[in-house]
Amino acid sequence: MKYFSLNNKEHKSNFENAVVNGLAPDKGLYFPESIEQLPVSFFENLEKLSKPEITFEAIKSFVGNEIPDSALIDIIEKTIDFDFPVVEIENKISTLELFHGPTLAFKDVGARFMAGSLGYFIKKGNLGNITVLVATSGDTGGAVANGFLGVKGIDVVILYPKAKVSDIQEKQLTTLGENITALEVDGNFDDCQAMVKKAFLDKEVTSSRRLTSANSINVARWLPQMFYYFFAYRQLSSKNEKLVFSVPSGNFGNICAGMMARKMGLPIDHFVAANNSNDVVTNYLKSGEYLPKPSVQTISNAMDVGDPSNFVRILKIFNEDLSNLKEGFSAYSFDDKVTKQAIHKVYEENGYVMDPHGAVGYLGLQKFLEEHTGYYGTFLGTAHPVKFLDTVERTIGEKVEIPDSIQDLMHRQKKSLQISNYEDLKGYLLS
Numbered sequence: 001m002k003y004f005s006l007n008n009k010e011h012k013s014n015f016e017n018a019v020v021n022g023l024a025p026d027k028g029l030y031f032p033e034s035i036e037q038l039p040v041s042f043f044e045n046l047e048k049l050s051k052p053e054i055t056f057e058a059i060k061s062f063v064g065n066e067i068p069d070s071a072l073i074d075i076i077e078k079t080i081d082f083d084f085p086v087v088e089i090e091n092k093i094s095t096l097e098l099f100h101g102p103t104l105a106f107k108d109v110g111a112r113f114m115a116g117s118l119g120y121f122i123k124k125g126n127l128g129n130i131t132v133l134v135a136t137s138g139d140t141g142g143a144v145a146n147g148f149l150g151v152k153g154i155d156v157v158i159l160y161p162k163a164k165v166s167d168i169q170e171k172q173l174t175t176l177g178e179n180i181t182a183l184e185v186d187g188n189f190d191d192c193q194a195m196v197k198k199a200f201l202d203k204e205v206t207s208s209r210r211l212t213s214a215n216s217i218n219v220a221r222w223l224p225q226m227f228y229y230f231f232a233y234r235q236l237s238s239k240n241e242k243l244v245f246s247v248p249s250g251n252f253g254n255i256c257a258g259m260m261a262r263k264m265g266l267p268i269d270h271f272v273a274a275n276n277s278n279d280v281v282t283n284y285l286k287s288g289e290y291l292p293k294p295s296v297q298t299i300s301n302a303m304d305v306g307d308p309s310n311f312v313r314i315l316k317i318f319n320e321d322l323s324n325l326k327e328g329f330s331a332y333s334f335d336d337k338v339t340k341q342a343i344h345k346v347y348e349e350n351g352y353v354m355d356p357h358g359a360v361g362y363l364g365l366q367k368f369l370e371e372h373t374g375y376y377g378t379f380l381g382t383a384h385p386v387k388f389l390d391t392v393e394r395t396i397g398e399k400v401e402i403p404d405s406i407q408d409l410m411h412r413q414k415k416s417l418q419i420s421n422y423e424d425l426k427g428y429l430l431s
């Protein structure tokens with residue numbers, strides 16, 4: 001499979017180089033040259049296929065022959081060895097729980113797949129050491145730390161915004177040690193993301209370290225997020241209504257991966273981007289103007305993104321045509337107050353505990369279903385409520401059971417380096 005840079009389609013790459021470099025040399029995001037439709041029979045038989053079989057078919061064309069089938073199957077099996085249940089919450093509304101992986105957030109899938117692919121390429125070639133740079137607003141960091149822990153030839157450097165992630169998220173990304181280093185940035189997620197992008201442009205840095213990214217800008221982190229939609233459809237295919245998915249969105253990698261699955265033929269009728277108060281895309285759909293702005297802090301902190309990096313990929317999928325985009329896509333924003341009300345209401349009425357990100361997804365779905373008929377809706381439960389313990393317990397007025405793995409984590413010692421600006425990051429990378 002060939003990929004091209006969204007800054008200049010003449011800049012092409014194979015899968016391996018796209019993974020190893022993260023971004024194109026012109027710093028554009030890579031996008032596949034073609035998106036192969038899967039046969040109708042594949043979707044008709046989905047219920048009979050195993051998760052690894054589905055996943056293999058979904059990703060194979062994007063990897064091409066660059067990873068042999070046996071190694072790809074091995075990577076896949078390690079990536080998706082947990083459950084992805086669809087749980088019915090109320091009439092016409094279900095949630096796809098994506099938090100049964102090791103770090104209790106949906107990022108585990110992409111992080112593990114990328115770690116497996118990059119690990120394969122490092123073992124196969126003479127690539128030397130690679131530094132994986134990651135910016136996180138909460139969950140990517142923990143998932144990448146877990147997925148890449150101990151992978152030979154890889155150092156991981158995670159930038160996260162000081163005091164803007166939950167306690168559990170911070171422990172997940174600062175306590176593993178070994179090849180994982182956490183940098184605590186005096187700023188917000190956008191500052192972290194901007195510093196990472198700047199490092200990629202800095203010749204002094206790139207000539208001393210080989211850098212790649214494990215954010216969703218990297219195709220090996222982004223594309224595996226398609227798998228969820230296939231797994232969900234397998235559980236929803238008996239519904240005789242149009243299907244809508246509401247995706248709590250920040251950097252828009254997850255929803256954009258769902259749109260890729262639809263391009264491959266998965267029968268999804270509509271996508272809702274559910275946003276917190278960081279409403280750049282909601283505003284774009286209203287005004288046609290894309291106006292990034294500094295992110296604001298919310299209780300769904302992993303979605304506090306003011307300039308979503310995958311927006312350019314979404315535009316590409318819809319051929320940069322706003323009216324085309326609006327046909328298959330809606331976006332709504334909700335503030336913290338209504339988010340907490342939704343967590344409270346769903347718990348009171350249905351006994352189901354949502355985390356703040358899932359709650360934004362629920363609200364987006366509810367709004368869409370109020371305005372449209374004939375749909376069955378699923379919102380993505382992108383993180384376990386325990387990751388946002390304070391907010392959730394205060395909102396529902398009850399204790400949430402903490403899994404053993406998290407209890408252990410809370411006793412571990414946080415280790416991070418404080419940085420304030422790009423020069424500090426550069427100093428660290430050159431040291």
Ligand SMILES: Cc1ncc(COP(=O)(O)O)c(C=O)c1O
Pocket residue numbers: 105106138139140216248249250251252253254255302303357382383
């Ligand atoms: C729990 C949770 N929900 C939603 C999102 C937003 O996902 P995306 O950045 O793919 O839009 C994130 C972070 O990415 C997250 O960690």
Ligand SMILES: N[C@@H](CCOP(=O)(O)O)C(=O)O
Pocket residue numbers: 135136137138139140141214215216217250251253302303309
């Ligand atoms: N919400 C993310 C922000 C980064 O998103 P990514 O999917 O591009 O890695 C986080 O939790 O860090």
